[in-house]
């Protein structure tokens with residue numbers, strides 16, 4: 012003891028720091044709001060899910076969902092990630108590319124998706140799918156949701172929700188016709204290049220506000236006429252040059268050729 | 272003493288000239304003249320003759336769109352409030368209810384949702400503005416490619432250049448007013464450009480914004496510029512522009528009966544004026560249709576501007592696209608660290624250098640061309656673009672460069688729409704901006720020259736009839752039908768051109784030594800560049816010779832009736 016107090020070993024400081032971090036870490040883990048919830052699927056549902064997973068997904072994600080060079084590990088991604096990825100047709104991925112695109116498919120019904128989600132959730136805790144109340148847009152405040160959307164989402168998805176380009180062929184898709192559930196899950200799980208917005212960043216109520224905003228802006232997208240895709244000045248300029256100027260030239264030709 | 276009036280006196284003869292001349296005007300003109308003495312001016316205008324060609328009406332499309340934008344703009348001022356004061360929105364657009372925003376944005380939303388007809392007027396205003404700038408550009412292309420800018424119209428070209436610069440500044444100011452996320456982002460970019468001005472950048476920003484960005488001063492300032500300063504300049508200069516057209520008289524395309532000394536067309540009253548009135552309403556109608564069915568600048572989807580927020584797909588209106596595109600092309604390594612301060616060439620070149628450069632080159636072109644060609648004569652007959660291959664090529668190359676810059680501004684939208692990588696697109700454009708313009712120049716010049724050759728063929732040997740004739744020896748040859756002299760006119764009425772030689776002095780008539788400056792080496796080189804490949808028009812002697820050659824093959828047809836009706840002619 013004496014040696015330690017009189018001439019502190021350099022490693023002692025590091026040790027102390029580590030212990031401190033460990034304590035704060037576990038206290039935080041105990042007190043922080045829980046956002047990961049364990050799966051509560053029945054054993055038979057999990058078993059169904061495992062079978063579906065093995066025949067459809069394991070080539071890329073591995074038999075235990077621990078990942079292969081062709082696909083990441085799904086341990087801990089949670090039911091929400093599976094519901095989002097399979098529900099929007101992104102998974103099973105059909106072709107290699109910069110990013111798995113949203114595809115309209117009828118490959119799995121909701122029961123099968125739920126089964127696979129339960130299986131993945133049984134491997135390790137992760138975010139589960141939102142409840143019906145959490146995605147009920149009529150209970151959200153679109154005004155607040157809009158403010159959150161502009162600060163957190165517009166830089167990638169554009170303020171009109173029309174989508175935008177990221178580097179090297181990646182892109183943030185347009186949000187038109189995306190189901191409320193999938194909007195919620197996208198925020199929970201942060202698919203691909205999208206960051207995770209956990210319940211500390213954006214509370215469940217705020218997520219509902221965002222859903223309300225995204226839905227309501229879509230209902231008003233065509234105020235004032237055809238919106239030309241919602242991409243703003245670029246299609247408008249093209250339209251002015253091609254359609255507008257085309258009509259003007261046609262009118263000029265007509266006027267100049269008319270007998271007097 | 273009641274006979275004063277009737278008794279002729281010798282001195283009366285001296286006053287003869289004082290008697291009022293018999294009036295040559297009547298009706299409305301007379302009425303106005305009695306009150307203003309304006310008859311000479313009105314008569315001058317009414318006697319003006321305008322040639323009829325659709326491409327001459329593009330200028331009117333610009334003029335009318337501008338007027339429509341001005342008119343609808345006046346309506347918008349009734350309700351728009353250019354204030355950065357905070358307010359909470361409670362209008363009828365549900366997704367923004369309860370949101371904090373500036374008065375400017377709230378009043379723009381009110382115009383769109385709560386004022387009857389407001390949205391239509393807003394959309395009409397914006398579409399008219401876009402089409403104004405589109406059509407003034409197309410008008411400029413027409414003037415450029417036909418050589419209408421040559422003496423004596425250089426000044427009007429310069430006026431036009433100033434108008435086009437004012438037009439885009441006006442557009443930018445208007446785009447910034449609603450204070451939505453998109454316009455605020457544009458203003459933010461403008462602030463970023465200004466601050467890259469070496470040395471005085473940050474002071475300049477303080478000066479423009481009355482403090483730091485965004486502050487509260489910028490909105491009223493932009494408003495004054497947008498509704499007062501520039502519209503007044505635009506209107507005044509556009510009137511001056513059109514008056515100059517009248518003074519110079521309009522140019523015309525070469526054709527039978529059309530010379531450098533006359534104008535063939537319709538007098539202003541009644542035909543031309545009636546036609547123009549009708550055309551104004553046609554333009555108005557087209558714009559109204561577009562504004563009814565197509566949204567423009569849907570400010571409500573973007574939400575209010577918030578300095579913390581940005582949006583993907585933030586583009587300026589198309590006419591600012593070339594500057595924005597240049598910024599996207601300029602590589603980052605152009606940002607230079609010079610000891611204690613940074614020279615942001617990567618921004619400065621695109622934002623502060625390009626725009627003045629484009630307009631200086633545009634405004635100077637007529638003078639540059641006149642210097643190179645040494646041509647000091649007046650021109651009232653237009654060039655067919657093919658008969659000025661180098662000018663046409665240069666114009667096409669400039670348009671290509673401009674087009675590439677403009678397309679680059681939409682690189683992100685292209686990436687998502689075409690499923691390409693934005694990095695690859697930008698890299699491609701970085702190469703194209705250097706490679707494509709020279710290539711286009713070369714190709715267009717070659718195409719012009721082959722068209723000229725084909726014209727010469729037609730004049731010398733007639734049109735191909737696709738009728739074959741078998742000769743006594745059994746060989747086949749195609750019958751060629753000679754052009755009648757009216758058709759021929761289109762092909763031969765342009766001037767032969769030759770490069771200036773070094774040491775020669777310029778003159779008004781080719782081949783005659785004049786008092787102009789000695790041709791320098793550089794000027795001779797430019798002149799060679801312009802004219803060394805010239806294909807000159809068929810001369811009467813060449814035609815004569817060709818006809819002798821072909822006598823045997825020709826099918827002579829009676830010369831056709833004159834096809835051009837000459838309604839009126841005016842002497843220059």
Ligand code: HEM
Nearest residue numbers: 327330331333334407411419427428431432434435521522
């Ligand atoms: C505010 C925008 C403009 C308006 C309202 C306008 C209007 C007009 C009109 C009505 C004419 C007579 C009809 C015609 O030839 O089309 C004309 C002629 C002319 N404009 Fe413009 N113009 C504008 C911009 C420009 C620009 C940007 C240029 C070139 C830089 C230009 C150069 C000329 C020239 C040289 C003529 C005489 C053409 C001739 O006599 O053949 N204008 N303009």
